[in-house]
Amino acid sequence: MEKLWEGSGPWLGLSCAEAGRPRITFRPALGARHGLRLVVVNTLLLSGLALHAGAQTAAPAPRPRPAAGPAFAGHVADAATGEAVPGATVLFTDLKQGTATDGAGNFSFANLPRGRFGVQVRSLGYTTVSLTVDTGAGQPLAVKLTPAATEIGQVVVTGVSAATEARRSPVPTTVVDRTRLNQTSGTNVIDAIAHTPGVSQITTGAAISKPVVRGLGYNRVTTLNNGAKQEGQQWGDEHGIEIDEFSIDRAEIIKGPGSLLYGSDAMAGVINFLAPEPIAEGHITGSAIANYQTNNRQQGYSFENAGNLNGLNWLARGTRKVAGDYQNRYDGRVFNSGFNEWDANGYVGLNKGWGYSHLTFSTFNQQLGLIDGRRDSASGRFVRDYAIAGALFSVPVANTGFSGYELAVPRQQINHLRFGTDNSFILGDRGARLALQVNYQQNLRREFGNALDPAETNLYFQLRTLDYALRYYLPEMAGWNLTVGTSGLHQQNRNLGQEFLIPGYVMNEAGVFGVAKKTIGNLDLSGGLRYDVRRIGADALFLDADGRPTTSGAPDSETKFGGFRSTFKNYSGSLGAAYNLSDRLTVKANVARGFRAPNIAELGSNGRHEGTIRYEIGQSDLKAETSLQVDGGISYATDHVRLTVDAFENSIDNYIFTRRIPNRAGTDSLTLATPADPSVGVYEYAQGRARLVGGEATFDVHPHPLDWLHFENSFSMVRAHQLGVSDAERYLPFIPADRLQSELRGNFRRQGKRLTNSYVRFQMEHTFAQDRYFSAFDTETATPGYTLFNAGVGTDVADARGRTLFSLFVTANNLFDVAYQSHLSRLKYADLNYTTGRMGVFNMGRTVSFKVVVPLSFK
Secondary structure, eight states, X not given: OOOOOOOOSSSEEEOOSSTTOOOEEEOBOHHHHHTOOOEEEOTTTTTTOOOEXXXXXXXXXXXXXXXXXXXXXXXXXXXXXXXXXXXXEEEETTTTEEEEOOTTSEEEESSOBSXXXXXXXXXXXXXXXXXXXXXXXXXXXXXXXXXXXXXXXXXXXXXXXXXXXXXXXXXXXXXXXHHHHXXXXXXXXXXXXXXXXXXXXXXXXXXXXXXXXXXXXXXXXXXXXXXXXXXXXXXXXXXXXXXXXXXXXXXXXXXXXXXXXXXXXXSSEEEEEEXXXXXXXXXXXXXXXXXXXXXXXXXXXXXXXXXXXXXXXXXXXXXXXXXXOOEETTTEEOTTOOEEEEEEEEEEXXXXXXXXXXXXXXXXXXXXXXXXXXXXXTTOOBEEEEEETTEEEEEEOOGGGGSSOOOOSSEEEEEEEEEEEEEEEEXXXXXXXXXXXXXXXXXXXXXXXXXXXTTOOSXXXXXXXXXXXXXXXXXXXXXXXXEEEEEEEEEEEEEOSSSOXXXXXXXXXXXXXXXXXXXXXXXXXXXEXXXXXXXXXXXXXXXXXXXXXXXXXXXXXXXXXOOEEEEEEEEEEEEEEEEESSSSEEEEEEEEEEEEOOOHHHHXXXXXXXXXXXXXXXXXXXXXXXXXXXXXXXXXXXXXXXXXXXEEEEEEEEEEEEEEOBOTTXXXXXXXXXXXXXXXXXXXXXXXXXXXXXXXXXXXXXXXXXXXXXXXXXXXXXXXXXXXXXXXXXXXXXXXXXXXXXEEEEEEEEETTTEEEEEEEEEEEEEOOXXXXXXXXXXXXXXXXXXXXXXXXXXXXXXXXXXXXXXXXXXXXSTTOOOOOOTTBGGGGSOEETTTTEESOXXXXXXXXXXXXXXXXXX
């Protein structure tokens, strides 16, 4: 860091070392001069319901808080021109304190603790700068931002002990920021990030998407909501992730075992959806967002208010979304594919020199239709069940049945409620801190499938989770950054409906870990070890002849679920290095061992998954999965070219997957009191040895002197095999096909006096045919390749003083209305259309999205 100012004494005078810089004078904060003590009592911490900050009392004095350092100030300039960069964000990630530069490029913080902390400086159109600074050294910070020829220098805070550049992290990591999210159209939060190399999605219509990272999904991918584990019914195919897409400021994606910090269920990776950071001191702001998508007439509205007054900061957001049935060229309107949701989320808390403490809240409430895909054999039209005189009739849906936002049965209702507390306390003046997160979550999932009684809850799950994560970040010692901690949860799931798909259960898990990181010149080392224990107990359930719960041994009783108790213990580990051969060339390697305990569906399922058109049977004697993954990568970046190649090999023992069960006649083996629906396949969970090999390559060009032009390309592939089996079983089910993406984008920082940050983009996305599929027992079928073209245009509109009035984003997906089926679409296996000979339901056709973002300023 360049030293620009000198000073001494109780008042520190700063004189400018470069022409044109203002003179800055400040003195130490009052708390540092007088040694004021602050007692923070976090009442009701375990339930995360309240925080009380008070003055000293007659009680024995607590351990002194670190003294607040002197005011921390600095200047941000353009590295090429030397001109000030106004509006740049300066953020202390670990402290959750941020501000923005003024018109002269200057910034200041009045109440930072003493110590060494990571700071990142970012501004649209520039490469993000990440530094570690000593806030008590009395030295201001001079930052020079380099124009972002290519998207390098992204800063990541997930899965490491401190913020770091993605290219210097040994584990392959990608950041999808707010700019990219605004420029990408999606129907849900996973849809918005599924174009990231190495990331895809398992879908069941427009509202239901589950992430897949390098060929692995479900409980193998841990989803974080602002750093805390999201605990819904993630084992199921028939619902998505319960997070408001408008609440996300950026998404951080770790491709590889994240079990080290998050325990079981992070074997494939971690996706952290992060909310906006607290705003600058003394400001109250807000925003209003409106979005409309033409294909399914999707409407979205979201309003946010955030403020920071003397360290008291808050954020509140409310969102409303509604969508009708989507359409494509082959199916026309897809009956019962609409959805609607009401969401609210936010936090309130204190950011002070001792750290921060926030109370968090979110509620996600969604209703959606479940597409069963049944057709009328004569017309090929979708059918709907009607109750007529107490009898059930299946009637072809008329064209007028698609005009509104009505949901029919089968449909689903999901309510996810979260209360939590997020705390970080600074210990001493060397940068040590203690972080604690405690969350209570309740997930209610209701399924309605009886047309004779549409209000009857066929399935009704009540999932309650209390989870915690405690981490101690030790002060830096000889260049080492060490983090130790523990995390775990207590979870209970109850069946409250008329039908039963999984048993009720109680689960407890806990783990301890340590992570270390060190930089030696151009070499970055990181690694760690974790040990986990998970115990799960499932309840036995017996049904009488009418399908009602009864006791064991009762006349005509049937065992629906056999009770079981299982304990899984294992360790996870990781060791990696990234080496900068030069400022342009970086190589990295990482080896990691992952662990995943079977989920409740894999252990105990016995019922039909309405949304997936499957009947699934679990196996209570399944073993835990263990994996050994080796990653290697190389990154080369100049002012005008960026090339990255990441490759991996992942060997998994006891890999759990579903396979279809045939009987001797080759048809489904299910036997019920009533005839089985022939369109519903019966599947069981099985285990085997698996090997996945693949990777991602990106090549971006920013030709000189066309500084506004970007040509970005990426290729993703996964090869997944089961070892020691027949040819029909050699490929694993639900593995994404290879994908090639190319995008030509023009960025224009200013057009005239009123248009800023304008862009235009044109994208080609080619998905190759997937002919490596699990063909045994007709579990899967091959999927043809397809090519989609997308386009977008947008701009900020400013007033005469340069303030942004609103931002406009127009995106067109599937421009040429291609009819296609994703290999990971559950609807691919829906009913046959006898009039066309096509199997299943196709993905969404052409859609145009219009989004308007209006910034608001109240103070």
